[in-house]
Amino acid sequence: MDYSTNFSKSTSKKKVVAVVGGGLVGALNACYFAKRGFQVEVFESREDIRQAKIVKGRSINLALSHRGRQALKQVGMEDTIVSKGIPMHSRMIHSLNGTQYPIPYGKKGQCIFVMLCSVTAAAETYSNTKLNFAHKLLNWINHTLTFSLSISLSLFLKYLIVGCDGAFSAIRKQFLRQSRFNFSQTYIPHGYLELTMPPINGEFAMKPNYLHIWPRNTFMMIALPNLDKTFTCTLFMPFDEFENVTTGDQVIEFFQKYFPDAIPLIGADALKRDYFRLPAQAMVSVKCSPYHLSDKCVLMGDAAHAVVPFYGQGMNAGFEDCLVFNEIMDQLNEDFSAVLPEYTRVRVPDDHAIADLAMYNYVEMRSHVNSKWFLFRKYIDNFLHIIMPRTIIPLYTMVTFTRTRYHEAVKRWHWQDKVRNDIVHSSLYKGI
Amino acid sequence: MDYSTNFSKSTSKKKVVAVVGGGLVGALNACYFAKRGFQVEVFESREDIRQAKIVKGRSINLALSHRGRQALKQVGMEDTIVSKGIPMHSRMIHSLNGTQYPIPYGKKGQCIFVMLCSVTAAAETYSNTKLNFAHKLLNWINHTLTFSLSISLSLFLKYLIVGCDGAFSAIRKQFLRQSRFNFSQTYIPHGYLELTMPPINGEFAMKPNYLHIWPRNTFMMIALPNLDKTFTCTLFMPFDEFENVTTGDQVIEFFQKYFPDAIPLIGADALKRDYFRLPAQAMVSVKCSPYHLSDKCVLMGDAAHAVVPFYGQGMNAGFEDCLVFNEIMDQLNEDFSAVLPEYTRVRVPDDHAIADLAMYNYVEMRSHVNSKWFLFRKYIDNFLHIIMPRTIIPLYTMVTFTRTRYHEAVKRWHWQDKVRNDIVHSSLYKGI
Structure with missing residues (x-):
């Protein structure tokens, strides 16, 4: 309740922004707005994961490339994050017969990075930014955001709300109540599950500077390296097929048929156990338009455009959102009544394009890459x-x-x- | 409160269905289920329009054709409704220079009908059907439907919920909370407004057995006859263009430029006045999949597939939904755990196809028809x-x-x- 006082105080300042969602895009946005001198309140529904127990990370789609790097650079974070990442210069294709061959991502020197550190810490270094964890947005009615813990935040005219609350955005629900809001959510028939490949004698079990791919037409597995010398393997497969594998023996049989080289590396026992740790997760592609609601609210990141993870651009597109919004704020002197429609005009076609490309690669990556x-x-x-x-x-x-x-x-x-x-x-x- | 007792009673019977939405598709569904011996409760959010004051009808998209007729026939309603309708054998194209020429809809004898009477009355003739007006669905949680007026309906296992509550379906919102529900809503850039063309000397101002069309490329006007010898004219135009016409004089100027022959028929004064009676209305295309939620709930009509009104198939597709569902109930002996998935499997590709065709005709009808x-x-x-x-x-x-x-x-x-x-x-x- 200490809080409400803080909120009231902040509204008496000139430039205030409420960032809903403290994930990657929310945290980066906080940095951008803080750097411009805004008073920033970030509301994240989860606990602070840095204080929680070990989190079994979902590394899916966290390959940092040029767009993401440029967005980080603008707020001085590129070098730190790149130095803590693992570069990958090539895909490494695993054939059924066990042979491996690399396909470079670009020219010599061009690589993507497995991103392994958080943006949250950087957001906290700004004195004009406050991170509020465990604040789940319950609703947003008549200029009032209401969070769990019975905390309401009345939004005065000068507040901008930035919805960075992910693919199932609570902020976006308010947009759906407006007329003429275009929206689509499309689930693909594939689900995914993650397995861990442990180090061997303290070293990576496979070559670390590659994104390993086992393309098998209707399904595929990929593996990305982690700092602790493990790999996170992600198996993508139609839900129907997941349903056919229900016992540990069936898992081994399935892997023997399609990914025989991975069995000794993951370990047969771990495989039998971890395969059933969590049910296969769904993947959704979300498109919408416009991204703004009058001059009060704007959507960015997955809240605006969740993409399937097959182009490795989900995070990069979200980071670039922040950069593009920042460029438009420069051009239009932070006049949100002009900035927000311009952001929609400029950014919607690009986000829709990357969503389509990711869907295209959903087929290309698991089948054509093999041909x-x-x-x-x-x-x-x-x-x-x-x-x-x-x-x-x-x-x-x-x-x-x-x-x-x-x-x-x-x-x-x-x-x-x-x-x-x-x-x-x-x-x-x-x-x- | 008399009500709740009735609800409880009905649940003690064997076959019960709750139809949410008492519009065209809801009322026809009620007839189908009643005829099969179900106890039917229909919940409609609006008052009974038959008891309300004169309703300025929206005639948009109410052309009855073969599919709708077949669906009505199955419950013995085709003849009554067709006899009260107005047949239209051709489109009548109005050129800019005032000439008119017909384009027949099909072969000699083939025609569509302006549908001018309600299905609601027919639903009421079944003793095992109860229409509950002014029952707005507020939410649906844990097997309980809660309506305005503080009435809750607990759904026991044998209840089937049929969501026929239109393009902005409250029932469908529950589907959106489930994983792997595909959904899209797409607004077109055009809006529409309606104008009335009065009779002249007690007779139709234009030939009545035609769907009159003024195709003007980026926009168009159509007119359908009513029983009282008026025509309802519907103007379709991009919202941007609507915003350019803000005074009565501008309306006349606009009509003089594009629909000069319609000015004397509508009347200049009426035109100036009625044009501003209501703001232009939006049009949305909705697609989703699946149409069912376990064996408990199914979506039909606009709730499942709102289409833009340019193929004249919105109502017909909704009526055919009832017919197809009835056919599947026959095939699978009313076993809803099999009927509902089968309905989704069979009907989704057809509804998506008509939604796409309507969108295709959105361009074709206003421009190509002229070429x-x-x-x-x-x-x-x-x-x-x-x-x-x-x-x-x-x-x-x-x-x-x-x-x-x-x-x-x-x-x-x-x-x-x-x-x-x-x-x-x-x-x-x-x-x-």
Whole structure:
């Protein structure tokens, strides 16, 4: 109750913002607003995980690439986070017969990072930022946010609400009550579960600087390294198939058939046990528009655009949201009645594009990556990129290693596809 | 409070169903379930409109065609409703220069009907059906439906809930809380408003047996006849454009530019006044899946699939839902644990197809209908239909005058399009 007083005090200041959701995007947003001199109140529904017991992390989709790095750089956090991350220069493809081969992500020196430290600590270093944990938003009616613990926060005119409360955003529910709010949530038929691959003799059980992939057409497994020398393996599979595997013996049989090289590395006993630790989790793709409600509220991160995790861009797109919003605040002098509609106008097509690309990669990553045609196309693309570096840029490179707007990357990709096909065809016809 | 007693009594019977929403689809469902011997409780949020003052009806999208008629026929209501309707055999296109020309809907004798009487009265004729008006559903938690007026209805195991409560369904909100429920709501940039065209000397101001259309590319107006010899004119236009017309003089100026022939028929003074009676209304397309929640609840009509009104199939698809559900109850002996998943499996692809077709016609109806290419294609399609009546069936005919499943109609349409193009091209090349 000490709280309500604080809230009232803060509203008497000039620039105040309530960030709902203290995850990655919420914490980064707090840094951005704090740096601009706003009084920032962050409300996170969970306890402070740093004070909780060991959390079995879900590493899914936490590969940091260029967009995320640029967003971190703007608030001086890039170097710290990159230095604590693990670089991955290539995918490492595991064939059924046990052979492995790498497919680089980009040119020499280009890599993505497994992100292994939190943004929360950085947000707390700002004196004008307050993190309120265990504050679950119950509702938001008539300019009042009501949280669990019977705490209400009356929002005066100058408050901006930033909804960064994830794929199942409570803030977004208010948007759904408005007329003309476009919204879709699409669950894919696949679920995922996570397994841990322990270190061997204190070292990584597989090469650490790779994103390991076992593509098996209708399903796949990936593995990302952790700081403690373990790998987190994530198995993606249709829910129907998960239902067919109900005993420890069936797990082993299944792995023997599809991922035989992983059994000794995970350990047969651990596999039998951990496979059933949690039920398979669902994955959802969320799109909506507009992102703002008058000049009072804006959605960012998964709350605005949850994507399936197959392009490794979920976090990067959320971080870039903060950067784009910041750029627009610069352009329009923090006049939210102009900034918010402009943010919707600029950002919606890009977020929709990355959501579509992630859905596209949902098929590509588990099946095409395994085919000769895919490798041939990659080869041709890389070759053309080398001889015409400004004309032909592989899609993955545009998305992962540049800030080319997502929707423009898609447009350019279609154009390049046409050019490449023309080149390949004319080469074939000429007998080259 | 008399009520709660009734509810309790009804639960002691064998087969009970709660229909939430007493609109067209809810009332028709009540008839279907009553005819099968269920005890039916219908809960409608509005007052009984038959006892209310004159309702300025929204005639939008109430054209009855084959699917709706078949659904009415099954419960013995087709003849009554058709006899009270107004048949429309053709569209009547109004060009900018004032000329009019008809485009028939199908072959001679095929027509659609403006539906002008309610289904509610028919539902009331069943002694085992009870209509509860002014019962707004507030929430549905733990097997209890709570309505306004502080009435709760505890749902025992044998109750089936049928959600027919429209595009903004309160029942559907419960589905959104479940995992893996796919949902989208898409608003189109157009809004609509309605105007009345009065009779002239006691007679219709225009030919009555037509659906009048003024296609003007980015916007359009349509007019449907009413029993009192008026026409309801509906103007469809982007919201942006509505915002540009703010004074009576601007309305007249706008109509003079685009619908000059309609001004004397509506009357300039009425036009200036009625145009501003209500703000332009939004139109939404809703898709979702699955339609059922365990063996307890099923969605039908707009609650499951609100469509934009440009194919005249909203009501017909909703009525066909009742018919399809009834057919599946026959096949599976009213075992809801089997009926509900089967209904989802069968009906979702068809409803999604008609939602897409309605969106397609949203462009086609206001622009292509005006073009020579559209008329040429219609001409070729009709010609091919005459010489190959079983092979080539125009899409509009399949949708409007058959019960070909919507998604099969779409598949066949794509195939026919290819065939027709091949025929046209080979004719052109051969100089025929």
